[in-house]
Amino acid sequence: MAILSVQNLHVQFKTPFGAVYALRGIDFELAKGEILGLVGETGCGKSVTGRSILRLLDDNAQVTAGRIAFENSDLLRLPESAMREIRGKRIAMIFQDPATALNPLFTIGQQLADVLRAHAPGAAAARRRQSLDLLASVGLPDPAQTAKVYPHQLSGGQQQRAMIALSLAAKPDVIIADEPTTALDVTIQAQILDLLRRLQRERAISVILITHDLGVVAETCQQVVVLYAGRVVEAGAVAAVFPAPQHPYTQGLLAALPRPGSRGSDLKVIPGNVPSGLERIDGCAFAPRCEHVMNRCRARQPAFTSFSAAHHAACFLHEASVCG
Amino acid sequence: MAFVSFLLRRLGLSVVVFVGVLLLTFIVSRIIPSNPGALYAGARPRPEQVAAIEKKLGLDKPLSEQFHIYVHDLLGGDLGESYHSRRSINADLSIFLPATLELVIAAVLIALVIGIPVGVLAGAYPRGVFDYATRFVAIAGVSVPSFWLALIAQSVFFSQLGWLPLGSRISRDATLFYPIAAQTGFYLIDAAISANWKAWFDALHHLILPALVLSAYPLGVTIRMTQASMLEALSEAYVTAARAAGLPRRVILFKLALKNAIMPALTVVGLSFAYSITGAFLVETIFSWPGVGKYVTEAVLNVDFPVIIAVTLVVTIFYILVNLLVDVIQAFLDPRLRLV
Ligand SMILES: Nc1ncnc2c1ncn2[C@@H]1O[C@H](COP(=O)(O)OP(=O)(O)OP(=O)(O)O)[C@@H](O)[C@H]1O
Ligand SMILES: [Mg+2]
Numbered sequence: 001m002a003i004l005s006v007q008n009l010h011v012q013f014k015t016p017f018g019a020v021y022a023l024r025g026i027d028f029e030l031a032k033g034e035i036l037g038l039v040g041e042t043g044c045g046k047s048v049t050g051r052s053i054l055r056l057l058d059d060n061a062q063v064t065a066g067r068i069a070f071e072n073s074d075l076l077r078l079p080e081s082a083m084r085e086i087r088g089k090r091i092a093m094i095f096q097d098p099a100t101a102l103n104p105l106f107t108i109g110q111q112l113a114d115v116l117r118a119h120a121p122g123a124a125a126a127r128r129r130q131s132l133d134l135l136a137s138v139g140l141p142d143p144a145q146t147a148k149v150y151p152h153q154l155s156g157g158q159q160q161r162a163m164i165a166l167s168l169a170a171k172p173d174v175i176i177a178d179e180p181t182t183a184l185d186v187t188i189q190a191q192i193l194d195l196l197r198r199l200q201r202e203r204a205i206s207v208i209l210i211t212h213d214l215g216v217v218a219e220t221c222q223q224v225v226v227l228y229a230g231r232v233v234e235a236g237a238v239a240a241v242f243p244a245p246q247h248p249y250t251q252g253l254l255a256a257l258p259r260p261g262s263r264g265s266d267l268k269v270i271p272g273n274v275p276s277g278l279e280r281i282d283g284c285a286f287a288p289r290c291e292h293v294m295n296r297c298r299a300r301q302p303a304f305t306s307f308s309a310a311h312h313a314a315c316f317l318h319e320a321s322v323c324g
Numbered sequence: 325m326a327f328v329s330f331l332l333r334r335l336g337l338s339v340v341v342f343v344g345v346l347l348l349t350f351i352v353s354r355i356i357p358s359n360p361g362a363l364y365a366g367a368r369p370r371p372e373q374v375a376a377i378e379k380k381l382g383l384d385k386p387l388s389e390q391f392h393i394y395v396h397d398l399l400g401g402d403l404g405e406s407y408h409s410r411r412s413i414n415a416d417l418s419i420f421l422p423a424t425l426e427l428v429i430a431a432v433l434i435a436l437v438i439g440i441p442v443g444v445l446a447g448a449y450p451r452g453v454f455d456y457a458t459r460f461v462a463i464a465g466v467s468v469p470s471f472w473l474a475l476i477a478q479s480v481f482f483s484q485l486g487w488l489p490l491g492s493r494i495s496r497d498a499t500l501f502y503p504i505a506a507q508t509g510f511y512l513i514d515a516a517i518s519a520n521w522k523a524w525f526d527a528l529h530h531l532i533l534p535a536l537v538l539s540a541y542p543l544g545v546t547i548r549m550t551q552a553s554m555l556e557a558l559s560e561a562y563v564t565a566a567r568a569a570g571l572p573r574r575v576i577l578f579k580l581a582l583k584n585a586i587m588p589a590l591t592v593v594g595l596s597f598a599y600s601i602t603g604a605f606l607v608e609t610i611f612s613w614p615g616v617g618k619y620v621t622e623a624v625l626n627v628d629f630p631v632i633i634a635v636t637l638v639v640t641i642f643y644i645l646v647n648l649l650v651d652v653i654q655a656f657l658d659p660r661l662r663l664v
Contacts, residue, residue, distance in 0.1 A: 054568055088570030100561040105583045115569045150659045
């Protein structure tokens, strides 16, 4: 059952150079208790998607169409006061760089207390106990000590654990994690992903994991949504998509993934660049970089083709094969 | 512990600055006046009079010894005596300095109490009517000359409306019928200590106009700096994170962002605080405020070097103390500063 569903989401930004079309119709569903990986190259709209859900886009952003369904309501149409009740308490967020996402001038304990106070009025002593429990549950050694320190006194991995503790404070149902491991060492990355998996299992939290690393998706997620230039090009269960990717872009990303035993020179990188978002794209946005490109790819948008109940992709190669 | 060692290092730095100023003032006071003995002696002195005075003032001794005496006296708290009035400078300053400090502190308090919330809101709602209005007020506050503002204020609040007095620190009635018992020299404090509320309100009444005029510059600076650093703080990731966590806007603005934004603002406010003390000299003259400004203006006209030097030193100490205070507050607010 879907706890959150994003439908036909269009977002654009007003800039001095004209409108930037960041999202051009995004659809996906987050199933309850699952981890969904949102992947794509830089600039494809992963963070904008995540921030749209919590309505935390920059001031120059405009949602021009779409719906974000969460528990019988459309988040895009809720009043700001209702949205504040959702943020943190129902849907929380974890950020890429914990060093800047934690406030440098407040101790970890003070920052936890602020979140707890905002969502659950109660005694200071109760809040303090809750804070220590939270710090312990994200695997920070010596919670009492950690509560007393400032962010700069923690290592990157510890900072991200503290950030996760903050996001858990008001017991959310959904966590949006925007590249939570990109700023960390490889070994720490694995620990943080383990922690996310464990929390998702133990607390039945649903997670949107934003990443550009398909390896992370393979290890962590049940579902995957591949974005390209503000659109979904392929989506489905990880178990279905990874063995048999159908969109040339997904195929390219997977081919670029280092495999055990492969040498650097074996890696295939997709040639070309992501379009800027300033120009309107009539056909398939990936056409200029696609090795299978056909005339109609440039003329209009391919529709989705389903390969199984849990796997679909938008590419004319398959539309052709289905239509004969 | 880190805080204590930070304090010690910062104090050490202040001492170095102070010693530098001591040296400079000494050099200026001995080299610039072509003939200090003659100055002291008054009009058309005879050479033997000048020689006697030079002996009395120690001006016939070698410079190194003079410097020794100079520093020795100052460290003993003796600022010397005026060439012109022959009065002790210590005694004079104990009257004039509190008057100036009362005025300057009132002005800076006005600037902080109004300037910080206004700056926060202007930073929180950029490109709105409020933003443009405060920008206008802030730039006007910084750029309008204080003497002009003082004259306008006097003509409006004294001549037209008759709400506030034209000048001086207290009314003649108050000095005659309910005089303030001097303790600190700050009228508002002394009157409050002795529960002399009539005199307290009288002193406040006199303080309002000059303090408002003097606060224009620090107020403008405070608003502009707070607004600019608020804008910057609000674009930081921790603010987005705080919004994502559902924290109330009030907490985000006035607690989380302001604590970060106040740091650069404090530096500039500290400087403008110290700057106000010299700015006060002009305002004091216009409002007949019996402060250091009026005192030193007369000294300059009379080429009364010991007074000029003494006031320079006092203002310097004030600068040093204010900067020290700003650094200590910042280190108190930002744990990272205590490390450096
Ligand atoms: N405030 C903004 N003004 C203008 N354009 C913006 C703004 N924010 C995002 N964009 C544009 O929206 C598009 C999507 O950005 P987004 O941050 O979602 O990318 P991303 O997939 O998260 O990339 P990355 O992997 O680098 O984080 C980009 O083209 C970006 O330039
Ligand atoms: Mg991003």
